[in-house]
Amino acid sequence: MSEPRTLLAIDKVSKNFGRVTAVDGISLDIRENEFFALLGPSGCGKTTLLRMLAGFETPNHGRILLDGRDIAKTPPNRRPVNLMFQSYALFPHMSVRANVSYGLEMERLPAKEIRSRVDAILATTELVAFADRKPEQLSGGQKQRVALARALVKRPRLLLLDEPLGALDKKLRGAMQLELKRLQHEVGITFVIVTHDQEESLVMADRMAVLRDGKLLQCDTPHAVYERPADRFVADFIGVMNFVPGKAAADGVLAANGARISGTVPAILSPGAAAVASVRPERIRLFPPPETANRVAGIVEALAYHGLDLQLHVRTALSQKPFLVRVTADAADRRPVASGDAVELGWDAADVRIFAD
Amino acid sequence: MNSYRPSRSSLLMAPALAWLTALMVVPCALVLALAFFRRGIYGGIEYSFTLENFGLVLDPLYAGIFLNSARIAGTATLIAVVIGYAAAYAIAAAPRRWQPVFLFFAVLPFWSNYLIRTYAWIVLLNREGLITQLLRWFGYTGEPPSMLYTEGAVIAGLVYNYLPFVILACYAPLSRLNPELAEASRDLGASAMTTFRRVILPLTVPGIAAGAVFVFVLSIGNFVTPALLGGGRFQMIGNLVYDQFLTANDWPFGAALAMALIAIMLLVLTAQALAADRAAGRIAQAKGGADD
Numbered sequence: 001m002s003e004p005r006t007l008l009a010i011d012k013v014s015k016n017f018g019r020v021t022a023v024d025g026i027s028l029d030i031r032e033n034e035f036f037a038l039l040g041p042s043g044c045g046k047t048t049l050l051r052m053l054a055g056f057e058t059p060n061h062g063r064i065l066l067d068g069r070d071i072a073k074t075p076p077n078r079r080p081v082n083l084m085f086q087s088y089a090l091f092p093h094m095s096v097r098a099n100v101s102y103g104l105e106m107e108r109l110p111a112k113e114i115r116s117r118v119d120a121i122l123a124t125t126e127l128v129a130f131a132d133r134k135p136e137q138l139s140g141g142q143k144q145r146v147a148l149a150r151a152l153v154k155r156p157r158l159l160l161l162d163e164p165l166g167a168l169d170k171k172l173r174g175a176m177q178l179e180l181k182r183l184q185h186e187v188g189i190t191f192v193i194v195t196h197d198q199e200e201s202l203v204m205a206d207r208m209a210v211l212r213d214g215k216l217l218q219c220d221t222p223h224a225v226y227e228r229p230a231d232r233f234v235a236d237f238i239g240v241m242n243f244v245p246g247k248a249a250a251d252g253v254l255a256a257n258g259a260r261i262s263g264t265v266p267a268i269l270s271p272g273a274a275a276v277a278s279v280r281p282e283r284i285r286l287f288p289p290p291e292t293a294n295r296v297a298g299i300v301e302a303l304a305y306h307g308l309d310l311q312l313h314v315r316t317a318l319s320q321k322p323f324l325v326r327v328t329a330d331a332a333d334r335r336p337v338a339s340g341d342a343v344e345l346g347w348d349a350a351d352v353r354i355f356a357d
Numbered sequence: 358m359n360s361y362r363p364s365r366s367s368l369l370m371a372p373a374l375a376w377l378t379a380l381m382v383v384p385c386a387l388v389l390a391l392a393f394f395r396r397g398i399y400g401g402i403e404y405s406f407t408l409e410n411f412g413l414v415l416d417p418l419y420a421g422i423f424l425n426s427a428r429i430a431g432t433a434t435l436i437a438v439v440i441g442y443a444a445a446y447a448i449a450a451a452p453r454r455w456q457p458v459f460l461f462f463a464v465l466p467f468w469s470n471y472l473i474r475t476y477a478w479i480v481l482l483n484r485e486g487l488i489t490q491l492l493r494w495f496g497y498t499g500e501p502p503s504m505l506y507t508e509g510a511v512i513a514g515l516v517y518n519y520l521p522f523v524i525l526a527c528y529a530p531l532s533r534l535n536p537e538l539a540e541a542s543r544d545l546g547a548s549a550m551t552t553f554r555r556v557i558l559p560l561t562v563p564g565i566a567a568g569a570v571f572v573f574v575l576s577i578g579n580f581v582t583p584a585l586l587g588g589g590r591f592q593m594i595g596n597l598v599y600d601q602f603l604t605a606n607d608w609p610f611g612a613a614l615a616m617a618l619i620a621i622m623l624l625v626l627t628a629q630a631l632a633a634d635r636a637a638g639r640i641a642q643a644k645g646g647a648d649d
Contacts, residue, residue: 056540076543089541093559102555106546154545 004031007190008158010055013062013072014214015048022048024214025062030158030192033036035184035199037196040211041237046194049211050160053192054083066157077106082151086162088143090135096146097122097131103154121153124186143174148180152187161193165200177203197236202226210234232355235278242284244277244318245357253354257317262293264351276357277349281311281326287335288346295346298323300339312337314345385619391612399505400606410613419597419614423621426593429508429583430576433515438565440516441523445564446490448524449531456532471518475585478514479505482586506588514582519572526568530561563633570629574622594618 008030015023023045030036038046051057052064055076064072071079082103090094093101097118104114109283125145135143144164147154151159165173168179180205184191195201201208202222210230218230229235236243245256248269252262253276261277269275279294288295298316310332313322323345327337376419392410395403450457466474481487482505489501504510534557542552580595589596594614601611 054544077546077548083539083544085537087535087537089535089537091538091556103545150545
């Protein structure tokens with residue numbers, strides 16, 4: 001396989017509003033035909049970054065290279081980039097067809113070509129039956145598809161999506177996640193999606209960037225970000241994580257109660273430094289075999305049945321917060337536990353991630 | 358069958374209804390009735406039915422005054438809409454916390470009396486008025502320009518007096534417009550001008566229409582401004598009606614003129630109401646997204 005080509009290079013880009021720095025020296029490469037997610041809590045700068053890619057904000061520093069050309073100062077109507085707005089921003093006085101045609105009319109294409117391209121995208125997004133309706137006559141999911149069709153019909157080099165599923169209910173959101181991914185494959189356009197929903201980016205993205213306070217914390221595949229988070233914040237923000245605070249030792253972390261959590265200590269942590277050992281709930285076993293490296297006794301405080309699995313809160317001497325443990329329904333059936341039971345938890349050293357605290 | 362039974366709360370309408378009936382409906386009915394009688398030989402009214410007064414309204418002399426009034430009111434409306442819309446646009450684009458301040462300044466002239474505001478224009482436009490003095494101060498030595506008692510002075514007075522209505526009427530839809538609509542248009546490749554023409558303007562037409570109808574209706578029937586700033590040389594219907602009642606003593610003809618004027622106003626208002634009804638759906642939509 002050949003090395004994927006870089007489509008968009010964000011080069012040390014900063015943006016401040018007055019004294020507030022919204023984006024602080026971010027560098028990122030987004031590749032051709034990639035589904036890329038910008039993820040972070042609200043106020044992390046992801047929306048400002050997206051607006052700079054669309055052309056609604058100009059960076060104070062840095063370059064934005066699209067196909068090698070700096071577009072940082074190009075106005076939004078002159079860049080081959082389209083944005084799907086969070087509010088969808090459909091023109092309320094125009095029909096679905098007029099909304100979708102609008103962008104092609106701006107390119108002054110022949111009427112015949114506009115018609116055939118609009119027809120094609122309405123078919124792809126399953127909107128043919130609604131072509132003559134006004135936006136007010138559409139459901140939330142239909143509006144979302146019109147917004148998508150209106151941006152896609154322009155055949156942009158880059159499609160930006162600002163919280164595209166935020167306005168949909170949970171069930172529809174799950175279906176649309178897969179639908180968006182299928183569409184992206186079908187049209188072969190690079191997608192950059194902004195979201196605060198970590199699950200959404202895990203499901204949809206080929207690669208994702210995690211932002212906090214205007215800075216880039218980690219940029220990698222969802223699998224790598226989940227399994228090898230760059231720091232404590234990323235570990236906490238993506239998925240669920242159990243933390244054991246303590247001090248760094250040669251081959252693990254010494255917890256406050258003197259217990260040792262075995263794991264690989266990153267080189268930057270000198271022995272004795274404040275550190276935190278972490279493990280994902282699904283990596284913890286109930287009643288572990290004797291050779292398991294890390295073991296701790298605890299009391300089941302609460303359990304929640306989720307159908308697919310059982311989630312236990314287990315109080316231990318290792319941390320203030322109870323451990324969250326996920327047991328498959330299958331395992332729970334074989335060896336039932338109840339609230340108040342004394343249990344033993346265990347996990348391998350390979351499943352432990354250690355961060356500076 | 359359901360018959361309408363007034364509830365207790367509808368009693369709250371009674372004072373307003375009584376007020377309007379006594380001071381609006383009854384006088385209008387009286388004026389309407391008056392229009393069908395003859396003028397007495399020495400003034401006064403002769404109570405015999407005739408349609409002559411309405412025939413006279415269509416006489417080229419008087420129809421011309423109607424047309425002239427419509428032209429002056431139309432010009433004032435056009436100027437007020439252009440200036441008022443631009444001001445409303447600027448206010449709606451200003452930071453949120455400054456908008457009430459700017460609106461306050463826009464309506465500030467209303468705090469003084471209409472007559473006083475119109476007299477102020479005489480001070481401005483007079484041959485030796487403020488404008489002439491300002492020109493002199495800049496070194497102008499020629500004849501003072503004649504600005505007062507011209508049609509331009511009448512139009513300036515009308516625009517000045519009714520501009521705040523246009524600003525308020527246009528500000529409402531402009532401030533409710535979801536700013537992402539304009540951004541979406543730019544994003545799809547439209548220039549700022551095209552965005553205005555194809556997205557912003559169509560969605561704010563109801564405000565323009567409301568403001569324009571207001572200025573037009575109030576201008577076409579106005580008699581104070583043409584009397585003071587036009588110096589009686591530029592007659593509008595309002596002045597004509599005034600003259601018939603107070604100078605010519607031909608009340609029936611004055612009543613017929615007044616009825617014709619009211620008919621024109623009702624026509625314009627009805628047309629605007631019908632158009633606004635059709636556009637109501639658009640406005641409701643354009644609000645979306647701005648409030649989250």
